[in-house]
Amino acid sequence: MGTMESGEELMGGNEERIHVSVRLRPLNAKEILRNDVSDWECINDDTVVYKNVSLSASDRSMYPTAYTFDRVFRSGCSTREVYEKGAKDVAVSVLSGLNSSVFAYGQTSSGKTYTMTGVTEYAIADIYEYVQKHAEREFVLKFSAMEIYNESVRDLLSVDSTPLRLLDDPERGTIVEKLTEEILRDWDHVVQLLSVCEAQRQIGETSLNEMSSRSHQIIRLTIESTSREFLGRENASTLSAAVNFVDLAGSERASQSLSAGTRLKEGCHINRSLLTLGTVIRKLSKGRGGHIPYRDSKLTRILQTSLGGNARTAIICTMSPARSHVEQSRNTLHFASCAKEVATNAQVNVVMSDKALVKYLQRELERLESELRSPQSALTPSNILQY
Secondary structure, three states: OOOOOOOEEEEEEEEEEOEEEEEEOOOOHHHHHOOOOEOEEEOOOOEEEEOOOOOOHHHHHHOOOEEEOOEEEOOOOOHHHHHHHHOHHHHHHHHHOOOEEEEEEEEOOOOHHHHHHHHHHHHHHHHHHHHHHOOOEEEEEEEEEEEEEOOEEEEOOOOOOOOEOEEEEOOOEEEEOOOOOEEOOOHHHHHHHHHHHHHHOOEEOOOOOOOEEOOEEEEEEEEEEEEHHHOOOOOOEEEEEEEEEEEOOOEOOHHHHOOOOHHHHHHHHHHHHHHHHHHHHHHHHHOOOOOOOHHHOHHHHHOHHHOOOOOEEEEEEEEOOEHHHHHHHHHHHHHHHHHOOOEEEEEEEEEEOHHHHHHHHHHHHHHHHHHHHOOOOOOOHHHHHHO
């Protein structure tokens, strides 16, 4: 494949805001055992409210009691429903050549990994179903996976735990050097690779959760498709886009998790990268331009395109209803409130064949030469901007 320098052309684009939903889980066994109470309630399909009437007047004035998002999910909702109404539209748009990302964000033990595991499997199953129904196009699906652990990037499909470098590419943005990319054979191959990722990921016990994800995980599915009618022809072009499934490590306070040693170090790195993510989201939500600190963490560097760039993005924020977690729940809802103000501008990514690219450039050259020869259409600054 050739390019425009890279062979890739961006077609049109519509600005839209990040789709933000909140999933409220039920009280868990630990919370019930210590007689914790549920202080949060979903009163309809888009609003979650804080219902603790004993809150002081000063506290009520400091914090909102109701938060509204694109969608909120009650504790009885299934992961299938969360996927269908909170992520599907964004995830499957990769089949139309649009980059997309789905995030799960929330404190430790709030149900992020549980949610994201189901969402990822449902989305890939829907993508496979679409591929099987559209025999008129030839599809190539590529799978890669990485984790960010203590600010080091590791390939989850490799037994080599050597940290991977991040490189800046003028066309593709930040890329992960030497990241394994498997061409998918069938659904069984997908299941096998997802199992490998689960086994490789850093998992550890904290006082909040017996099995807590201690790293950020990014599963990436890259899809290339070409019309079979044009395969091998000079005018062949390929749609090429990627969807990221991002399971963020859980945020927590050191005092709350009773962490020490390795767990404390992990928590510091997790909280620092989530703080950077929050700062990036907050600055983007204000929409005033200025410096956005993407480079302050590996997580935000890798996901820069998904945060206000050429991608469609959905964020699912998970939270506990327990009174003991009210501070962390408020932090999650504040993050979600900022995220829903962030706009992205996804564009269809078309990769041209070398021959098609040469013809396109020749036509452009002829058009520009014709413009220059025409006395009626001198190149004014407004004309130049069109090109």
